[in-house]
Amino acid sequence: MSEPQDPIRVAIADDQELMRSALRMMVETQPDLELAGEAADGHEALALVRTKRVDVVLMDLRMPRLDGIQATAAITGERPATRVVALTTFDLDDYAFPAIRAGASGFLLKDARAEEIVDAIRTVHAGHAVVAPSTTRRLLEHVATAPAADSGRAADIRAALTPRELDTLLEMATGDSNAEIARRIHLSEATVKTHVGHVLAKLGLRDRVQAVVLAYEAGLVGHRS
CATH class of the missing domain: 1.10.10.10 (Winged helix-like DNA-binding domain superfamily/Winged helix DNA-binding domain)
Known part of the structure; x- marks a missing residue:
């Protein structure tokens, strides 16, 4: 018999309590996922990753004190094994490209279906990337025209x-x-x-x-x- 796999430990970083609650319920309904903790801003997210084992962070990009892009850069710099899925309400280059350059392995809109977010957690934990198709296309166009x-x-x-x-x-x-x-x-x-x-x-x-x-x-x- 194969050994049972440890659950994927997920942290949620979002300054909106309602969004954290929705993401928390989504995580807790999955047998292979486990909530590692919640954070209301980038500083709290960084502290959480430093003190607990976190496999994947669901990271809001627009947060007070320390935004999600800065927090992503710090987390992926200090904890390379921790993956970050960036979540935003804005499908804009100003958020997607800095998040990816900061080390995010995923970029999804907050209105993505719960199954898409859950699949993204599993995918980035396995070492792959997940980017919304519209963002991928524009990412390629953006970097193709950059110096x-x-x-x-x-x-x-x-x-x-x-x-x-x-x-x-x-x-x-x-x-x-x-x-x-x-x-x-x-x-x-x-x-x-x-x-x-x-x-x-x-x-x-x-x-x-x-x-x-x-x-x-x-x-x-x-x-x-």
């Missing part, structure tokens, strides 16, 4: 990856899934998944969303030579 970073960054990436891994990174920059990439480059989905894992590990990235941002910002996309 490229210095050429040394691209050279470092090329030096760190094998040719196949570099190709995989460029394919990831399309925003497509492993299955879609596998069909396009005629490899098995398992092989693509392995290459993706190597890319993330070698570049020290948390998930594929960060890989996409890096590929664009380093000026690699569109420069396959």
Whole structure:
């Protein structure tokens, strides 16, 4: 028999008590989730993560004293194993892009269905990223038109990856899934998944969303030579 899995410990950070209550009930109805605590602002969220084991934080981005973006940066810097799902009522670049750069592994609107939020918790805990489709599309458009970073960054990436891994990174920059990439480059989905894992590990990235941002910002996309 397989050993029972420990529940995923979830912290809720939101300055609105009604929202915290709704998220708390959502977490407590899931047998594989466990409430680790609640916070009304970024300082409380950071203190909670520092004193308790927290696997995933549901993080409101607009909070007093210390906002969710600053709290996300502090948490992911101090506790790399803790994942953050950013929640906001605003599907705006001003919130999505800084949250992802701060280390959030997920970005969802607060009006997402409960099942979507629960699935996002499980997905980021497993090491993957979750971003609302509309945000993903605009994220790609945003970083594609941003000024490229210095050429040394691209050279470092090329030096760190094998040719196949570099190709995989460029394919990831399309925003497509492993299955879609596998069909396009005629490899098995398992092989693509392995290459993706190597890319993330070698570049020290948390998930594929960060890989996409890096590929664009380093000026690699569109420069396959």
